[in-house]
Amino acid sequence: MRKRAILVSGSILLLGVLSVTSYFLFSTNSSSVPKVMNIQMEKQQEEALQKTDRDKDSTTTTDKDDDTTLTDEIKEKVRYVIDGALGLFYKENLLIVAIGDSLTQGVGDTTKNGGYVGILQNSFQDSNQNITIQNYGKRGNRSDQLLKRLDEPEIMESMKETDLVLITIGANDIMKVVKSTFMDLRYEPFEEEMVLYEVRLRKIVNNIRSINPDADVFLIGLYNPFEKYFGDIVQLNMITENWNNAILTVASEYDRVTYVPVVDLFKNSDKNLFWEDNFHPNVDGYQLIAERVFHYIKPSIEKKEEAQLQEKVNAQ
Structure with missing residues (x-):
């Protein structure tokens, strides 16, 4: 319970920082932004405090009961994706490597089953x-850090054997700009960092290609983590859109490298899709990402199966 209270308090603090951040970054372009921010922040703080009260009231629930609820919850989420997976009849062993940041690791999935990958x-x-x-998801990873991790022996060995690669990377690159220029935030630093990010992303793909030229690579796009409370601020959406365009640009330069958009999944949703830190997806958000990713990788899996079957026929 103490851990939950700390997380909620951290969430309020984070959103306070984001409010000030958004004020410095965008108030020069819209005089109405600060007022809107204040209203939204008051609403969010009230909701966070209410959540804290609910958590206090639920302290009588045992850990065993929580585990049962979480198991049922993940099964329910999995069932949606299974409906699509039932169309596959993959008899050979196929390996998928998922690598990247906290979205690959599954941070925010309270079921502890590993987010969209799980x-x-x-x-x-x-x-x-x-x-x-x-x-191989690692919380906090930026594109420069992921590029270095590709040289780790264990990851290199997996890349040699894999059939598909799933990558989430970029959100922490954006947050680095926020943290490093907090007191003087402008739009230009995000654009400048985006150019460097695109270069690093291209190096990541080239590195994977050099290790395994036959693997299909899927670059999973970014969503606007501020969509829930600041979705009406055009500039925040613009940053997300531009960075996603950079991912799309890199993907379009290679054969069998595919951009997987997810930004639309978090827009105008009636359901809360974010964890209590209001940055990472919750299990409902990860369910949507899993469904989208599966939709994109299913054709590749089927082609892999067809190729293996053809090899067997030719060998007879």
């Missing part, structure tokens, strides 16, 4: 697919 893995297992996902 939902996909559970879906494949429950539909009797011989598909394994190795998860």
Whole structure:
């Protein structure tokens, strides 16, 4: 319970920082922004405090009961994706490597099943697919850090063997700009960092290609983490859109490298899709990401199966 209270307090503090951040960054372009921010912040702080009260009231619930609820919850989320996975009949062993930041690690998934990666893995297992996902997500990773991690022996070995690669990277690159220029935030630093990010992302793809030229690579796009409370601020959406365009640009330069958009999943949703830090997805958000990713990787999985079957026929 103490941990929950700390997380909620941290959430309020984070959003206070984001409010000041947004004020410095965008108030010169719209005089109405600060007033809107204040209203939204008051609303969010009230909701966070209410959540704290609810958590206090629920302290009588045992850990065992919580675990049961979480297990049922993840099964419910998995069931949605299984409906699509049932169309696959992959009999050979297929390996998927998921690598990147906290979205790959699954931060915010209170079921502890590993976010969208865990939902996909559970879906494949429950539909009797011989598909394994190795998860190399690391919270806080930026593109420069991911580029270095690709040289780690364990990751290199997995990349040599993998059939598909799933990548989430970029959100922490954006947050680095926020943190480093907090007292003098302008739009230009985000654009400048985006250019460098695009260069690093291209190096990441080139590195993977040099290790395994046959793997299909999927670059999962960014969502606006401020959508819930600051979705009406055009500049925040513009930054997300421009960075996603950079990902799309890199993907379009290679064969079998695909951009997977997710920004639309978090827009105008009636359901809360964010964890209590209001930055990472909750299990509902990860469910949507898993469904979207599966939709994009399914054709590649089917092609891999067809190729392997053809090899067997030719060998006879």
